[in-house]
Amino acid sequence: MKRSVLVLLALFQFMLIFCPARADVSVSMRLDREEATIADSISMVVSIAGARESDSPPVFKGMEDLDVTQGGTSSRFEVINGQVNSGIDYTFFLQPKKTGTFEIGPVEVTVDGKTYRSNTATLTVVKQPESSGTDRGPLFLTARLSSIKVYVEEQSIYTLKLYHQTRVSNISLDLPEIEHLTFRQLGKPIEYQSFYNGRSYDVVEVRYALIPSEEGICGIEPSRMKMTVAQPMRRSHRGFFDDPFFSFSTGRTMAVISEPLELNVLPLPGKGKPSDFSGLVGNFKINSKLEPNKIKAGESATLTVLVSGSGNVNRIPDLKWPEPDHIKIYADEPVLKVKEDAKGLSGSKTMKWALVPEKEGRYKISPLTLNFFDTKAHRYREIETSRLSFSVLPGEVKQIQASTDYSNGQKIEGHVKKAVKELGHDILPIHTSIKDLGKGSIVRPGGLVFWFVFIGPFFIYAVVFLGLKLGKKSDRSLATLTAKKAAKKFIRKCRQDGLSSSDLALSFRTYLNERFDLSLGSLTSEEAAEILKSEGADLDTARKIQSILKGLEDAVYTGKGQKACALGEGASQLVRQIEKEIR
Amino acid sequence: MKRSICVSIAIFLMVCFLGPDIIALQTSEPEELFFSSNQAYRQGRFQEAIDGYSRLIRSGHKDGNLYYNLGNAYFRLDQLGRAILNYERARLLIPGDADLNFNLSYARDKTHDAVSESQDLVGMTFFWLKDLSLGELLWGFAVLNLLFWTALLIRLFFKFEWTYYACLISMILWIIAGTSFGLKWYQLNTNNRAVILEQEVNILAGPDIRDTLLFKLHAGTIVHYERSEDGWSLVSLPDKRSKNRGWVKAEAVEPVIKETFLNKCIIPSMRNP
Numbered sequence: 001m002k003r004s005v006l007v008l009l010a011l012f013q014f015m016l017i018f019c020p021a022r023a024d025v026s027v028s029m030r031l032d033r034e035e036a037t038i039a040d041s042i043s044m045v046v047s048i049a050g051a052r053e054s055d056s057p058p059v060f061k062g063m064e065d066l067d068v069t070q071g072g073t074s075s076r077f078e079v080i081n082g083q084v085n086s087g088i089d090y091t092f093f094l095q096p097k098k099t100g101t102f103e104i105g106p107v108e109v110t111v112d113g114k115t116y117r118s119n120t121a122t123l124t125v126v127k128q129p130e131s132s133g134t135d136r137g138p139l140f141l142t143a144r145l146s147s148i149k150v151y152v153e154e155q156s157i158y159t160l161k162l163y164h165q166t167r168v169s170n171i172s173l174d175l176p177e178i179e180h181l182t183f184r185q186l187g188k189p190i191e192y193q194s195f196y197n198g199r200s201y202d203v204v205e206v207r208y209a210l211i212p213s214e215e216g217i218c219g220i221e222p223s224r225m226k227m228t229v230a231q232p233m234r235r236s237h238r239g240f241f242d243d244p245f246f247s248f249s250t251g252r253t254m255a256v257i258s259e260p261l262e263l264n265v266l267p268l269p270g271k272g273k274p275s276d277f278s279g280l281v282g283n284f285k286i287n288s289k290l291e292p293n294k295i296k297a298g299e300s301a302t303l304t305v306l307v308s309g310s311g312n313v314n315r316i317p318d319l320k321w322p323e324p325d326h327i328k329i330y331a332d333e334p335v336l337k338v339k340e341d342a343k344g345l346s347g348s349k350t351m352k353w354a355l356v357p358e359k360e361g362r363y364k365i366s367p368l369t370l371n372f373f374d375t376k377a378h379r380y381r382e383i384e385t386s387r388l389s390f391s392v393l394p395g396e397v398k399q400i401q402a403s404t405d406y407s408n409g410q411k412i413e414g415h416v417k418k419a420v421k422e423l424g425h426d427i428l429p430i431h432t433s434i435k436d437l438g439k440g441s442i443v444r445p446g447g448l449v450f451w452f453v454f455i456g457p458f459f460i461y462a463v464v465f466l467g468l469k470l471g472k473k474s475d476r477s478l479a480t481l482t483a484k485k486a487a488k489k490f491i492r493k494c495r496q497d498g499l500s501s502s503d504l505a506l507s508f509r510t511y512l513n514e515r516f517d518l519s520l521g522s523l524t525s526e527e528a529a530e531i532l533k534s535e536g537a538d539l540d541t542a543r544k545i546q547s548i549l550k551g552l553e554d555a556v557y558t559g560k561g562q563k564a565c566a567l568g569e570g571a572s573q574l575v576r577q578i579e580k581e582i583r
Numbered sequence: 584m585k586r587s588i589c590v591s592i593a594i595f596l597m598v599c600f601l602g603p604d605i606i607a608l609q610t611s612e613p614e615e616l617f618f619s620s621n622q623a624y625r626q627g628r629f630q631e632a633i634d635g636y637s638r639l640i641r642s643g644h645k646d647g648n649l650y651y652n653l654g655n656a657y658f659r660l661d662q663l664g665r666a667i668l669n670y671e672r673a674r675l676l677i678p679g680d681a682d683l684n685f686n687l688s689y690a691r692d693k694t695h696d697a698v699s700e701s702q703d704l705v706g707m708t709f710f711w712l713k714d715l716s717l718g719e720l721l722w723g724f725a726v727l728n729l730l731f732w733t734a735l736l737i738r739l740f741f742k743f744e745w746t747y748y749a750c751l752i753s754m755i756l757w758i759i760a761g762t763s764f765g766l767k768w769y770q771l772n773t774n775n776r777a778v779i780l781e782q783e784v785n786i787l788a789g790p791d792i793r794d795t796l797l798f799k800l801h802a803g804t805i806v807h808y809e810r811s812e813d814g815w816s817l818v819s820l821p822d823k824r825s826k827n828r829g830w831v832k833a834e835a836v837e838p839v840i841k842e843t844f845l846n847k848c849i850i851p852s853m854r855n856p
């Protein structure tokens with residue numbers, strides 16, 4: 001056992017050392033939360049994928065206002081579908097020195113002499129919540145709105161935090177149901193440690209984007225969170241099973257509610273409202289590009305317009321493009337990507353058009369415009385794409401015509417395929433081949449050949465099958481008849497009065513010869529038993545026969561062979577038994 | 584003597600049983616008629632071509648190509664309904680013919696009514712049925728029948744693993760081919776598709792000219808024929824979602840298959856082609 005464990009460990013070590021790690025090295029960094037109080041300690045994990053070690057510890061940027069303490073290091077090694085993935089995670093704890101918003105990172109890591117950079121993250125540090133003067137106990141729920149005054153369709157972040165000092169599980173949340181107010185969860189709940197009123201708590205934080213659809217004062221009723229709170233079992237003395245590993249604790253269902261809040265929903269101003277306003281509220285930008293900007297007539301260029309920003313991104317309209325002269329436009333299906341993170345809803349919509357100019361020349365693309373209500377500037381804004389243009393060279397057809405004139409010395413560089421254009425419509429001609437004029441096929445349903453083809457193979461099979469079966473049956477019946485005859489003859493012999501031992505032994509030998517089609521001149525008791533066993537007789541029966549024959553042999557070889565023996569009845573019964581067993 | 588008697592009996596039996604199955608004797612008359620009809624078609628005498636092809640069909644030369652040519656001739660005479668009717672009949676015999684499918688598709692495009700035929704589950708599962716004729720399925724089944732029983736016969740003597748798999752595979756194919764043949768036979772026997780022949784026909788609520796006009800159909804539209812009464816035929820639209828059905832004058836519509844299919848050796852009978 002110990003040896004096998006050692007072998008496994010050695011194998012694992014061997015894999016760690018010699019298995020090629022994934023060639024791509026990448027560095028990423030993540031914080032356990034994006035907002036913390038000044039008293040909190042924020043966990044930061046720097047993950048290096050594709051390497052088992054770095055040349056030096058990670059180097060940070062943007063840490064001037066934070067104290068950094070190293071938490072530990074852990075290695076990862078996994079083999080998935082034959083692909084070896086390894087990595088190392090460095091954990092650090094950040095302690096803010098002051099309030100504010102900090103851009104953390106990028107983190108620089110050197111692996112095999114090459115420096116890799118991670119992403120950056122934003123951390124907002126706020127003051128500690130003012131003490132209410134009352135101790136809120138070991139378990140409570142708080143709710144907060146990022147903004148208490150919003151416009152219709154503008155999002156406000158509703159943050160629920162469960163502070164607990166005891167272990168909780170099976171957490172469920174009942175959100176208030178409010179008309180004209182939509183809750184959209186932003187990411188998964190996060191867990192971290194924080195301080196409240198000078199006490200340390202474990203915190204579960206969950207965020208929702210609240211999107212009002214009507215103006216007015218909107219009361220947000222308390223949210224209710226239910227959970228099972230662990231209560232360790234009290235024992236008179238601490239025993240082996242009191243170890244936390246065995247989790248012998250009872251749970252009590254508890255519910256906590258958050259404080260009620262109020263949201264003031266302002267209407268969108270009527271002043272300056274564009275006539276074609278789509279209802280887009282937030283902060284957006286628009287970008288466009290045209291590729292390539294030099295093509296031949298008949299070829300296509302792709303115009304891409306990207307509208308991105310934060311707010312009600314699902315209201316980004318599909319932009320329409322007026323078809324200019326001599327350009328055919330083919331619109332692609334727009335692609336909407338919505339991102340839900342701690343900051344709220346954001347996303348982008350990508351729209352593409354294929355522009356196919358029919359004539360050569362220089363074409364200008366008129367800008368596309370988009371209206372939205374800017375919640376930061378508190379006014380309507382119109383954004384537009386940049387002015388684009390592209391050049392169209394003469395098409396391939398003209399080139400070919402020109403190039404056919406070899407006197408110009410031009411060369412045909414390539415052949416452009418075009419879609420087949422239908423110039424006329426008509427039916428295809430009649431069939432005139434004489435072989436088409438048949439009067440039917442050789443085989444007709446119901447004809448002799450038809451039935452021969454269908455029934456013939458089955459009939460042949462049936463005949464051969466029955467023939468084989470009958471043949472086997474006749475062989476078997478002949479053998480059965482012979483066996484019956486031999487047994488009858490032997491039993492009749494056994495019934496004779498005054499049957500001597502030598503006669504009985506001779507009769508048995510004759511029975512075996514006839515029964516199994518043998519030609520034995522002499523027969524020992526062992527041989528008889530072997531024959532019977534090989535033919536399928538029961539082992540016990542064979543032994544009994546062997547013992548009777550042994551008795552007969554002893555009588556014959558001790559000079560008592562001519563004397564009448566009493567074994568006939570037993571022998572005849574055994575032969576009947578043999579006949580039953582060997583069928 | 585005995586031998587000559589045996590030979591005579593064998594010849595007699597062959598004449599009696601195989602005689603009807605052997606390809607019809609090639610006589611010059613049908614060939615001439617076929618060629619002259621083709622010639623008439625090429626020279627634009629389409630009615631003459633129609634008469635020729637129809638005579639050949641009535642005389643028993645029920646060939647898919649004849650129906651195809653007849654359809655072409657009707658098409659040239661702008662009789663779209665009869666053209667589609669004959670293309671449909673040709674499709675029962677030569678469903679895989681590319682020319683036929685092209686012409687039928689083209690003729691269908693020219694019809695006025697947007698009536699689609701819904702495909703059933705059997706048709707979707709046995710998708711190859713529409714591209715194979717009953718004769719082709721019959722031959723396919725015959726070959727697989729021979730293969731299957733031969734494989735079983737071999738297995739009687741050689742009980743090897745390969746004979747087991749050969750039996751299994753040939754049995755699966757045999758079942759598929761047999762089911763396909765049976766389904767095609769059933770489809771043809773229950774085929775009640777009919778074609779509107781006149782340019783425009785009124786579909787009425789009852790078999791009387793004074794009955795309410797329900798809707799109108801145009802030449803070439805496929806309908807389902809249900810029954811006839813006093814010179815009127817009850818038809819319905821093939822789209823299963825549509826409940827539209829009504830009575831139309833019998834001469835304005837003609838079923839693609841008029842009598843029991845197999846009784847006429849896979850050849851639909853014609854009333855007035």
